[in-house]
Amino acid sequence: MGVLPKTTVARLPRYLRYLDDLPRQTETVSSEDIAQGAGVSAALVRKDLSLLGAAGRRGIGYDLHRLEAVISRVLGLGAKLAVAIVGAGHLGTALANYAGFKVRGFEIAGIYDIHPARVGTVSGPVQVRHLDWLAEDMANEQYQIGIIATPANAAQTVGDLMVAAGIRSILNFAPAVIRLPEAVTLRQVDLAIELQILSFHLAQ
Amino acid sequence: MGVLPKTTVARLPRYLRYLDDLPRQTETVSSEDIAQGAGVSAALVRKDLSLLGAAGRRGIGYDLHRLEAVISRVLGLGAKLAVAIVGAGHLGTALANYAGFKVRGFEIAGIYDIHPARVGTVSGPVQVRHLDWLAEDMANEQYQIGIIATPANAAQTVGDLMVAAGIRSILNFAPAVIRLPEAVTLRQVDLAIELQILSFHLAQ
DNA sequence: TAGATTGTTAATCGATTAACAATC
């Protein structure tokens, strides 16, 4: 299948979300259907899916269940993925409780903080543990994804800790640029930046 | 200044974040400094800033405070912006309490829900009010930005309500594509999709 | 002057769209 463009990868989960929400008895979907459901053009859907070798049928469309299987496989969503959150403040706690993760196959398997008052409290499906345990816990939990939900000034340290513990995919919510080894995949969500971009459009 | 590319607009808040974190006494910064701090190339920084008419000085760099002022103005960050959140679950509550918004000049001025048990509870700086009050409250609060933090099936309805109330910039955290009038700026943050993109890279 | 750094152009790269032959 070769290398998929970043933009294609970013759209696949949106296609999958649409497909998953379709009535169970649906048998085929067209690129036009998916385009509507995901908010992109039909040509782009066909292009993306053809990169996956997604076996549509001309005149008919794509087999729903086959297509879901292909996209899931490409995204590596076969088994449940274990997630560790660092930072048990408001945001970390909300993420630990976020129902949308579970539905999509992610399990919050651990949440960590350095604040003694937070350690031991229950946050979502697990108890908050002291950050010092992260590396050790990896042996049992095999975290595959780390989420940084700390203040900006802790983000780099926490990222380094995660990498040292063996985590290779990290989602950073702290408003700071952090630098990690090439081999680690890092994504950044900055909530204030989202609002600032909206502000720009208000100002136009 | 003409029209700024979307990509430029998305980077400006990152530049500003870096500049804001610099020691107060700093007088000038180079495109290379900003590039490091924001995680992009220096050529791109210069290109972006030149689109703003940002008056750097060859051989010297950019005047820090002047540059901050220019970017802030372009982003429309002069006055505090009032934000209304709809959905007082875990995520909405966390957003209401998110310190990063206040620092960047956003004020959570209202939070709404339809769940009677949540109405009246305190969430961040304000009490949760019933969603029915949203339109009426606009008269006092002049919300400029709306945040949707509801389940997916409520997102379209809430978006329509916000637009009817006069809100023209919306940040949607619900995992659903919603359709709003052209004139409304809509941004989408889907937390599960971020994890799915990380999952793809794990699978490679 | 010599060194540093911008501003801008042209080249390159990458992504999206339009169009349509293939084919179900």
Added chain:
DNA sequence: TAGATTGTTAATCGATTAACAATC
């Protein structure tokens, strides 16, 4: 067969990078 829809190519569009003259 006629209508629908894919898969793919070429054209277009847009964004980034490289390079360097201008100039502080």
